[in-house]
Amino acid sequence: MSPIVFGSPGRYIQGEALLDRLGLYLSGYANQVLFVCDAFVGKLVKPTIVSSCHGQNIRTAWIEFDGELTAQAVDRLKREAQSADFQLVVAVGGGKTLDAGKALAHSSNRPFVAVPTVASNDSPTSKNYVIYDDNHHLAEVRNMPRSAVLVIADTTLLARAPRHFLIAGIGDALSKYFEAEQCMKSNGANLFGARPSYSGFVLAKACYATIREYAEHALTGLPSAPQGCATTVAFDRLIEAVILMSGLGFESGGLSVAHSMTRGFSRVPGCATAAHGLAVAYGLLVQLRLERRSESFIHELLSFYQRIGLPKTLSELGATSNDRAIRQSIADYTMTAPHIRNFERTLNAEDIVAAMEAIDSMTHELR
Numbered sequence: 001m002s003p004i005v006f007g008s009p010g011r012y013i014q015g016e017a018l019l020d021r022l023g024l025y026l027s028g029y030a031n032q033v034l035f036v037c038d039a040f041v042g043k044l045v046k047p048t049i050v051s052s053c054h055g056q057n058i059r060t061a062w063i064e065f066d067g068e069l070t071a072q073a074v075d076r077l078k079r080e081a082q083s084a085d086f087q088l089v090v091a092v093g094g095g096k097t098l099d100a101g102k103a104l105a106h107s108s109n110r111p112f113v114a115v116p117t118v119a120s121n122d123s124p125t126s127k128n129y130v131i132y133d134d135n136h137h138l139a140e141v142r143n144m145p146r147s148a149v150l151v152i153a154d155t156t157l158l159a160r161a162p163r164h165f166l167i168a169g170i171g172d173a174l175s176k177y178f179e180a181e182q183c184m185k186s187n188g189a190n191l192f193g194a195r196p197s198y199s200g201f202v203l204a205k206a207c208y209a210t211i212r213e214y215a216e217h218a219l220t221g222l223p224s225a226p227q228g229c230a231t232t233v234a235f236d237r238l239i240e241a242v243i244l245m246s247g248l249g250f251e252s253g254g255l256s257v258a259h260s261m262t263r264g265f266s267r268v269p270g271c272a273t274a275a276h277g278l279a280v281a282y283g284l285l286v287q288l289r290l291e292r293r294s295e296s297f298i299h300e301l302l303s304f305y306q307r308i309g310l311p312k313t314l315s316e317l318g319a320t321s322n323d324r325a326i327r328q329s330i331a332d333y334t335m336t337a338p339h340i341r342n343f344e345r346t347l348n349a350e351d352i353v354a355a356m357e358a359i360d361s362m363t364h365e366l367r
């Protein structure tokens with residue numbers, strides 16, 4: 001048998017008010033650090049981070065990044081970074097900012113640290129980053145040669161983020177168990193191009209169980225106002241599932257249909273701008289139908305989606321039209337994703353169209 005590969009960040013630290021201690025955590029790695037953040041996050045966290053770093057004699061340089069990570073944006077980041085001396089790149093922000101930091105760490109051959117400010121996906125623990133073209137189409141998935149040396153998940157910060165980010169993160173994480181299972185069943189490759197490790201699968205499975213056990217309780221505990229939430233045990237567990245277990249589960253366990261479908265959704269008006277995790281959540285429903293799961297199993301998951309606000313149909317994902325041509329186009333692009341081969345039987349575009357139609361009619365039955 002070919003070797004398995006399991007990869008992960010060097011260290012994962014999760015807890016309350018960690019930003020106050022960021023300098024201490026970084027001091028083992030560098031004394032000159034380049035931070036990447038967007039303008040909004042910069043205003044929010046920069047004073048705390050600068051004071052924490054100065055307390056440890058760490059010099060900081062800052063680059064602001066807003067918008068889409070295109071190949072041109074990566075070149076611009078590289079040019080901006082040329083004037084700074086730095087041994088380490090730390091990205092503070094959401095998925096796009098973390099991806100910008102990964103691109104900069106990759107191109108400058110420096111270690112990378114992720115400090116997520118929202119839990120909208122598992123990007124912090126993943127070595128992958130996504131490059132878009134000017135039309136918001138997914139153009140390329142690139143890989144840092146090494147995973148992040150450190151991931152700092154500050155739950156005080158994450159609890160303050162608007163809840164729709166966390167709902168998207170749940171959507172991105174829920175699918176990992178089913179995707180890793182299909183990857184294993186089909187002898188597919190994980191994100192290291194290797195045979196999936198069983199540990200990746202086990203973490204993905206635990207990720208699903210943890211979300212189902214704690215998500216609703218954690219979301220109920222979050223105030224509707226975006227500020228001032230005290231973190232709870234349920235929230236703590238949920239964050240670990242959404243960021244850590246999900247990331248390790250997919251990189252080492254592998255992906256399948258649910259993530260392949262994001263390639264199709266990125267081509268459809270309305271869906272193209274949906275959060276990644278919401279697209280994955282709908283993609284998971286399609287995958288479960290393709291797996292020929294029982295109607296009761298899918299209905300149970302659909303009611304969970306209903307309760308927490310995940311999309312159950314293409315129109316809930318944002319599609320402005322719901323005709324067959326749109327489904328066909330999504331299916332055709334989905335079939336170009338490499339992970340679509342990680343399935344227990346060979347799929348074609350017609351299978352995907354039929355599964356999408358079946359999920360839509362099951363959802364209508366629920367009403």
Ligand SMILES: [Zn+2]
Nearest residue numbers: 121172276280
């Ligand atoms: Zn994902």
